[in-house]
Amino acid sequence: MNARDPLAPRSPDLPGAIAAFTDKMWDEEIVPALTDYIAIPAKSPMFDAEWQKNGFIDKVVRDAAAWVESKKVAGLKLEVVRIEGRTPVIFFEVPSTKPESTGTVLLYGHLDKQPEFNGWRNDLGPWTPKYEDGLLYGRGGADDGYAVYAAIAAILALDAQGVPRPRCVGLIEACEESGSFDLPVYVDALKDRLGEVSLVVCLDSGAGNYDQLWLTTSLRGMVSGTLKVEILSEGVHSGDSSGLVPSSFRILRQVLDRLEDSKTGQLLPESFHCAIPADRIEQAQATAKILGDEVWKRYPWACGADGGPTLPTTTDPLEGLLNRTWRPTLSVTGVDGFPAMKDAGNVLRPYTAFKLSLRLPPLIDGNEAAARLKTLLEDNAPYNAKVTFAADGRVGAVGATGWNAPSLSPWLETALNQASMDQFGAPCGYIGQGGTIPLMSLLQQCFPKAQMMVCGVLGPKSNAHGPNEFLHVPYGKRLTAAVAQVMAAAN
Incomplete structure (x- = not known):
């Protein structure tokens, strides 16, 4: 296909043509593929732990790779890269159609998933x-199996209109929800094939609303792991022992009090805090004006004591935005050592985790x-209890470092706003996210x-x-078209 002359004026119908192409592709190709993906x-x-034996990760990787290859993108080269003992990644590359381009657009997503959870x-x-x-x-x-499909749709939308674009490569992993501990090995192995990356498009983030394009400006880091307090070798009669044997749950509460003010939720050690950059505060102020009370009303609040x-x-x-993006916060996401309510007798439990x-x-x-x-939680345990904190991850990578976006180049700022206006009718919004994408810190170091361009479909109530x-499909369609426009503006 012949590329459009890069010096020719842009057709006023081009954004509409890109949108029409991506809409059709979502309806006919992407939604059916994602329907199959969700079922796995x-x-x-x-x-x-038995992911290799169970084969589900391998299945979604194979399916996505086959789908990409079936689209017959001109010049596409795709490989499912496998390193022994690690989750596979999809790596694809598509040659440039922009003669003067020297850079590479890296498109990122992941195919692994979080567990089921309850309450559906x-x-x-x-x-x-x-x-x-x-x-x-x-x-x-939405988190974020759609990414590889949207990335290919964006490339095809430009090629179908003859719009020049840079070389594109895709890196789709299957370990993100576990902290991406496999990814650094693959990035190192593929670094020469990635090329000179000039733009990263990460499709694993969120949106403040569904009315405009949102650029993620920062991501929090994370440490997750299991805190366990052991006081007995086996459970004993609570009537016989309580008052003499300390409760493992009470000890755990004391240990957590070293970390968190339970009245306010504030993290106590200063070492877990940082100064918030002035430009991020200014962006948060602007976003607070756009979203207003939706910053907090978007969550599924329960019925309170007064009805x-x-x-x-x-x-x-403003404080809500800063709390969820630039301030440390502790959450307890699972418990062990507790019997189910129906099985809970009068037994003082031996441990709490x-x-x-x-x-x-x-x-x-x-x-x-x-x-x-680990030091804070384990040292000087009350009652000489056995207190252990085992961080998730692997040796050398037990914590995920967050990310603060670099300053926007004028071309990207212009392209983002133009794409948002063309596809949504509103300017691009800027928002920090409270989640973690370990890849971004890694790529910032490598390139x-x-x-x-960190963005995504995870908007209100998703x-x-x-x-x-x-997954908000109408937003996914417009986001795909907006990504295509920004890719066309890159060099």
Whole structure:
């Protein structure tokens, strides 16, 4: 296909033509592929120790690779790269159609999933896809199985219109939900084939609303792991022992008090905090004006004591944005050592274990934080109890470092706003995200001159990782078209 002359004026109908192409491709090709994908329980290795034996990860990788190859993208080369004992990655490359281009656009996504969780609507389930009113329900579609399909659709949309674009490469992993501990090995092995990356398009992030393109400006880091307190070798009669044998749960509470103020949720050690850059505060102020109370109203609040909804830590939109993006926060995401309620007799339990998720500000080193957290929790245990904290991950990578985006080049800022206006009718918004994408810190180190377009479909109520997760298909269509336009502007 002959590329359009890069010096020729842009057709006023070009954004519409790109949108029409991506709309059709989503309806006819992507939604059916994602429906099949959602039905496969391709849980990340952290949640499926038998992932190799079960074969679900391999299945979704093979399916996605076959789909990409079936699109017959001109010049496409694709390989499923496998390193012994590690999850596979899809690597593809498509040659440039822009003669003067010297850079490479790297498109990233992942195919592994979070576990099921409970609380799904009666007619929904994690592995039971359902398409309803523009929303595709099920685990993994939005986070972010759609990425590889949208990336290829964006490339094809440009090629179909004869719009020049740079060389494109895709890196689709299957370990992100476990902290991407396999990915650095692959990036190192593929570095020469990746080329001189000038733009990274990461499709694994969120959106403040569904009304405009949103650029992610920062990501928090994370340390997750299991805190376990052991006081007995076996359970004993609570009537006989309580008051003499300390409760493992009470000891665990004391240990956590070293880390968190339970009244406010504030993390106490200063080493887990960082100064918030002035430009990020300014962007948060602008975003707070756009979103207003939707910053906190977007969550599924329970019915409170007075019949009204339960309340957030703050109803101030600016403080809410900063709390979830630039301040450390502790969550307990799992427990062990507790019998089910129906099986709970009068027994003082021998141990209590909590799964901790500590979100870190973008500028805090994840590995250093993991080491500090372990020391803080384990040292000087009350009652000489056995207190252990085992961080998730592998040796040398037990914590995930966050990411603060580099300053935008003028060309990218212009392209983002133009694409958002063309595809959404509103300017691009800027928002930090509270989640973690370990790849971004890694790529920033590997390609320090690259620009970063981190975006995604995880908008209000999409509920990644929880029940009733959905992909907002109309937004996915417009996002794909917007990504195509930005790719065309890159060199």
